[in-house]
Amino acid sequence: MSRNDDDFGLLRHLDDLLGELHDSVPKAIKEFDADGIHDARVATRRLKAAIGLLEPVLSSSRRKAFENVLKKLRRRLGPLRDLDVMIENLAKLQSKPAQAVASGWLRERLEKRREDARACMNDKSGSADTLAKLGAWWHVREEIEEAREAADTLLGQSLHLQLDAFAERAAGVVRQLAAREAEEEPAERHDPHELRIAGKLLRYTLECAQSQGHDLPSGVLRDFKQMQEALGNWHDDVVLMQQAMQVSLDEMLALHDPAMQEKVLDLGRFLLRLSVRELANFARLWAKRGEAVSRTIRERFPLTAAPTPAEAQAPVPVETVIEPETGPGPVGSDGRSAPEERPPDVASGV
Numbered sequence: 001m002s003r004n005d006d007d008f009g010l011l012r013h014l015d016d017l018l019g020e021l022h023d024s025v026p027k028a029i030k031e032f033d034a035d036g037i038h039d040a041r042v043a044t045r046r047l048k049a050a051i052g053l054l055e056p057v058l059s060s061s062r063r064k065a066f067e068n069v070l071k072k073l074r075r076r077l078g079p080l081r082d083l084d085v086m087i088e089n090l091a092k093l094q095s096k097p098a099q100a101v102a103s104g105w106l107r108e109r110l111e112k113r114r115e116d117a118r119a120c121m122n123d124k125s126g127s128a129d130t131l132a133k134l135g136a137w138w139h140v141r142e143e144i145e146e147a148r149e150a151a152d153t154l155l156g157q158s159l160h161l162q163l164d165a166f167a168e169r170a171a172g173v174v175r176q177l178a179a180r181e182a183e184e185e186p187a188e189r190h191d192p193h194e195l196r197i198a199g200k201l202l203r204y205t206l207e208c209a210q211s212q213g214h215d216l217p218s219g220v221l222r223d224f225k226q227m228q229e230a231l232g233n234w235h236d237d238v239v240l241m242q243q244a245m246q247v248s249l250d251e252m253l254a255l256h257d258p259a260m261q262e263k264v265l266d267l268g269r270f271l272l273r274l275s276v277r278e279l280a281n282f283a284r285l286w287a288k289r290g291e292a293v294s295r296t297i298r299e300r301f302p303l304t305a306a307p308t309p310a311e312a313q314a315p316v317p318v319e320t321v322i323e324p325e326t327g328p329g330p331v332g333s334d335g336r337s338a339p340e341e342r343p344p345d346v347a348s349g350v
Contacts, residue, residue: 017050021043024036065139066137106244199228199231220297223289226285
């Protein structure tokens with residue numbers, strides 16, 4: 001860390017994320033620890049969001065090299081994380097008498113698939129190789145440090161763009177739900193999954209802003225977290241429902257055990273109802289608090305003009321004053337205009 005890094009909160013935040021990633025990768029890859037897998041994936045997502053935020057001031061080759069390491073690790077751990085979550089949720093459903101039999105049947109098969117996924121991972125490169133590839137971070141870090149003056153304005157611009165995208169998707173999903181409830185055909189389709197991804201990205205960018213000292217009222221973060229949790233619960237229910245249908249198809253359950261197939265279908269319908277309820281919960285939260293959350297974020301991060309990426313990293317020009325050796329020179333010789341004031345260090349948003 002250089003002598004000035006102590007006042008560059010965003011860079012400290014990213015260094016901390018790299019530290020968390022280094023700690024969690026061995027737990028995830030060697031031990032298949034559920035928390036380690038979760039922590040590693042979340043760290044890669046947070047880093048991806050930050051790198052996307054800073055993309056205008058990063059060289060393409062270095063940025064992509066680091067992003068590729070994160071992407072490969074995230075995809076490698078994705079199937080294991082999905083299985084961990086589904087198995088955990090099925091364990092909870094087994095306590096419900098109406099869902100116990102089908103939940104137990106599906107859980108047994110997903111646990112077998114998790115064992116197979118772990119065995120497959122053991123055939124690939126180990127955690128040491130992954131940790132070595134994460135060394136690509138240091139080239140990116142150097143460029144981030146040099147572009148520190150651009151960080152605040154990039155944050156403001158990115159938050160406005162992301163908030164616009166999230167609000168537009170949220171309004172569309174709410175309208176779609178209202179049309180379905182009224183048994184009408186929606187005027188246009190809106191994907192709740194895209195809304196969920198946009199919400200994650202916005203939350204991670206807000207975390208970057210906090211690391212830079214831009215605090216938001218605790219109520220705003222609490223409200224947004226509740227909206228995100230509703231979308232996350234919706235996603236978990238949908239994924240588990242789809243997996244139940246897929247496994248029953250893979251095993252041709254309707255052909256071999258029609259009674260169990262009926263129970264699995266009941267489980268699927270139950271999960272689908274839960275997912276619709278969670279999406280409706282998000283819609284209520286957004287209708288009640290979305291406007292206030294959006295307004296507060298916009299007020300805390302006012303927009304400013306944006307220079308090019310080259311200007312964002314360019315040194316401030318220094319005027320050189322030459323003293324005359326013998327008396328004043330010709331009229332106007334010492335009257336050169338001052339250099340133009342450098343625009344704020346910013347770049348276009350994500």
